[in-house]
Amino acid sequence: MNPDPTSYIIKIELYKGCHVEEVVYYRYEVPHTTLSNYRWYFEYLAALVKVAHPKDRVNLLILQIGTEAPFLAGKYYIEKKTKSLLAYKKGEVKRLQTKKFDDDLFSSKAAEIQTKINKLNDDIEKLERGEVIFWFPPTYKNTIKNHIKK
8 A cells, every 4th residue: 555646745844054953844645635725824834933943944845745755654654664574574583493503501592592583473473463663754743833932
């Protein structure tokens, strides 16, 4: 499943010098109708930040997902990452189970490998249940109130 290629990403960035200091507003997968009806609102938010920070650069980015933004976020990223992580962890378990190793007198190497296998199996069970055990990019952020003066 992929995001609608006709939807948009809206981002307001606050620059301090040459680099982005903070993304103060971010929204993923905004429908075309919402963007066309409320574009003025996003420009207004960017203007509020610009008024509060007159010496800094404020940038409003509007990217179409299908053409300009090839990355995934939210549920799309989680779905793709879960599949690849499951495949990796299952392969790693299989590799560790078939790996030959030299063990010492106290079987510490075997215990270490078994601990790794147990941890991988726990992670696999969590992923198969649908739990998210990794970081994923968010689909919404709004910290404009922290940056405008009242």
